[in-house]
Amino acid sequence: EIVLTQSPATLSLSPGERATLSCRASQSVSSYLAWYQQKPGQAPRLLIYDASNRATGIPARFSGSGSGTDFTLTISSLEPEDFAVYYCQQRSNWLFTFGPGTKVDIK
Amino acid sequence: QVQLQESGPGLVKPSQTLSLTCTVSGGSISSGDYYWSWIRQPPGKGLEWIGYIYYSGSTYYNPSLKSRVTISVDTSKNQFSLKLSSVTAADTAVYYCAREYYGGGDWGQGTLVTVSS
Numbered sequence: 001e002i003v004l005t006q007s008p009a010t011l012s013l014s015p016g017e018r019a020t021l022s023c024r025a026s027q028s029v030s031s032y033l034a035w036y037q038q039k040p041g042q043a044p045r046l047l048i049y050d051a052s053n054r055a056t057g058i059p060a061r062f063s064g065s066g067s068g069t070d071f072t073l074t075i076s077s078l079e080p081e082d083f084a085v086y087y088c089q090q091r092s093n094w095l096f097t098f099g100p101g102t103k104v105d106i107k
Numbered sequence: 108q109v110q111l112q113e114s115g116p117g118l119v120k121p122s123q124t125l126s127l128t129c130t131v132s133g134g135s136i137s138s139g140d141y142y143w144s145w146i147r148q149p150p151g152k153g154l155e156w157i158g159y160i161y162y163s164g165s166t167y168y169n170p171s172l173k174s175r176v177t178i179s180v181d182t183s184k185n186q187f188s189l190k191l192s193s194v195t196a197a198d199t200a201v202y203y204c205a206r207e208y209y210g211g212g213d214w215g216q217g218t219l220v221t222v223s224s
Contacts (some may be wrong), residue, residue: 001170036154043153043214044146055211074132087154094167098146098154 002026002090004099012107013104019075021102023088032091035064035073039084047086048073053095109134111204111215119222125191129204129215136185142207144189145178147200148217155200159207160187194222
């Protein structure tokens, strides 16, 4: 089973700042890595698929990079609505796994 | 616009079987290259992938839950279902159904299931 770890657990930033979130896989997942955003009381929303492709309707300030075991989600300039929990998910070998999440909160 | 709605008992007794249904509206469950998925989230915790049934009919389950999980489709009702047997308090969670596809996904709002006597 592929295990995902995310760091940091919490990221405290101010609006307008750049956010860099990390996701590491216990073995290679190629580029089969997605990023989700979840706000309190809401279902998760897909942001990035295949490591670097933005889902439909996702603003350009969200970008993803990486391959193999190391991945990064970058939010170039935080908007007030971006403060949320972010999860990575791998989709390798037909079995999916979520990481534990990174909470981005207001400093 | 496809919409998904979870339904089922909000309270299940320990050792019993949790049964949830996801009703799909605005699109046919029989068409397209979709993963019909179940995901859960214990209160205050992270997401856990439970499994999915692929449009081809193949099923894939989280190895840690595989012995207790069954996901099936009822095309006549445009629904897919989750059964989780021998539940314990650790299975208390918000359960989400989702239609996932390459490059996107649509999720239900989630339903809280509590396991308690």
